[in-house]
Amino acid sequence: MKGLFKRIRFVVAGLIGSVIAAFAGDGAGFIDGPNGKLSYVLQLPRGFDTARDRCPMVIVMHGVMSHKSVPPMPRIARKLARKGYAVLRFDFNSQGKSEGDIMKCTIPSEIADARAVLEYARSLPFVTKVALLGHSQGGVVAGMLAGELSREGLAPDALVLMAPGAVLKDYALEGKFLGVECDPVNPPEYVDVYWYRFSREYILSAQTLPIYEESAFYKGPVCITHGTEDIIVPVSYSDRYKEVYGDSCEYTVIPREDHIFSRRPRKGDSVVIDFLRRNL
Secondary structure: OHHHHHHHHHHHHHHHHHHHOOOOOOEEEEEEEEOEEEEEEEEOOOOOOOOOOOEEEEEEEOOOOOOOOOOOHHHHHHHHHHOOOEEEEEOOOOOOOOOOOHHHOOHHHHHHHHHHHHHHHHHOOOEEEEEEEEEOHHHHHHHHHHHHHHHOOOOOOEEEEEOOOOHHHHHHHHOEEOOEEOOOOOOOOEEEEOOEEEEHHHHHHHOOOOHHHHHOOOOOOEEEEEEOOOOOOOOHHHHHHHHHHHHHEEEEEEOOOOOOOOOOHHHHHHHHHHHHHHHO
């Protein structure tokens, strides 16, 4: 019961955060994605002139059952903009304000979304370099996309994974999603978990994802942060990412921190900002 209470507290925190932490940023709009229009918010450094100035960009990717204005995405975006980075955070298809069908939303479809956003970012004349930053499931997407792009000679300049949710594959294989269970061999058309819907297509495709194998193709600088009290994604999944990336990875485990980095936010944010300062 204690574990279930903590999960419910995490969900409630996300809902509250989506109301109190969202803000407009410097610009908002839609990008044409492969699964419909993708809603985004662009934040720029103070006084930045897109016609005259140049800076690196960080593309921020949210986790499952979430969207671009749920913590920790707005907070880290705001701090990065203050440090001189352009930040583009967006909603994956069928989530937040983006178009799409939740029944067709899978990790591969989100990777395709992220690729479209990256291509858009690279087309902006004021952008010098691009880093991918993903939280939870967004971390899985960011890592796998970085691997795909590396095989094509198009690798991003840096990669940040915050509590990357590689556990999603095991959830799918076991048929267990935050206390809701299903037959993993023959899953139903969908599984409802709180306000979110995991489709049969999502579950079956997640079972065969080459998460670490694909991510390993990326050889650039990597930063991973994870909290010891993350009950959604155990730290062991980031331990394996560290093994995959080897010496190119800076790995920080934060004592007493939770999944959404709400207990010691300054610590996690400073790790990310310092890494990007040195590598972007």
